[in-house]
Amino acid sequence: MQTISRENYLKAILKLEGRADIVSNQALADKLETKPASVTSMLHKLADEGWVKHEAYKGVQLTGEGKGIALATLRKHRLWEVFLVEKLNFGWDVVHQWAEELEHIGGEELTNRLDAFLGHPAFDPHGDPIPNALGKWKDGRNLVQASQAEPGSVVLIKGVLNSGEEFLQHLNTMHIQLGLQLIVVQRYEFDDGLVLEWPDGRQATISHETAQNLLVEMKQN
Ligand SMILES: [Zn+2]
Structure with missing residues (x-):
């Protein structure tokens, strides 16, 4: 332990x-x-x-050594999350807890084979970048919190700041997942809640807290 x-x-x-x-x-x-x-x-x-x-x-x-261990652990964690979602068809809401355990088993060899088996994925199911074997990642994305998006803008959901089960299940209920494009219709002044429009024309409001935990790419201002 x-x-x-x-x-x-x-x-x-x-x-x-x-x-x-x-x-x-x-x-x-x-x-x-x-x-x-x-x-x-x-x-x-x-x-x-x-x-x-x-x-x-x-x-x-x-220290340099400490950072190396932290990155290797993060790499293993995120690769296992990809495996659980892509190969075993688990939902993105349940994999974090298992990855917390799986990240502590095996060494570099296991991690590298898992990485190759998965085709060297760049991001995990929550949109977090996966470090490569050298502890580096490429993340050319320019992500902001959805709470910063102005009404009229089009945003693409790319990540979450909270990978806890409850938050992700809430997103499932709201039909929000990575890769989804939404229009920000309105912001309520009272509580900063955002009215969003889905591709099928449906509209719904998300709370300020939900918006703060969603990372988006701005498609259009
Ligand atoms: Zn995780």
């Missing part, structure tokens, strides 16, 4: 580093839904391994 939680810490730091250079203990505790005291004790262990640099009262940064 020890290894699992260490890799999950490294992944969480990697994701938070995308938003800030130095990640605070508090931000990490929030992300992992644990106590700051547990974070502090784990960070000491990770620092002893040489995977993070940790400064008391400031925060934490991944």
Whole structure:
């Protein structure tokens, strides 16, 4: 179990580093839904391994080695998600939890064979880029949160900021999936809810929170 939680810490730091250079203990505790005291004790262990640099009262940064492990774990996670959706026909709403377990088994050889078997996919079922064997990914997309789209614009759904089961099931109910093109018809001033139009002409309102968790490509302003 020890290894699992260490890799999950490294992944969480990697994701938070995308938003800030130095990640605070508090931000990490929030992300992992644990106590700051547990974070502090784990960070000491990770620092002893040489995977993070940790400064008391400031925060934490991944070392090159730590970043490598985090990217390899993320790669495995996202490839398993593709496998579960594309080859075993599971819905995008249920695969994250299994990938959380599968990402901790096997080594590079298994990951590379899985990658080749799937035809080297660039994105996972939630629209997140998959790192290649060197830990690099190409993401030429320019994505924004749907909440930023102005009325009159046409948006293409490309990703989600929340891959939790409840949110994805909500999207299923709303008939929103990756690759769908929608027209933003109106924004309610009261609560920033968005009225959207589907390709079949049907219209429905999504909440501000849903719009904030949807990543879109702007097709037309
Ligand atoms: Zn996932």
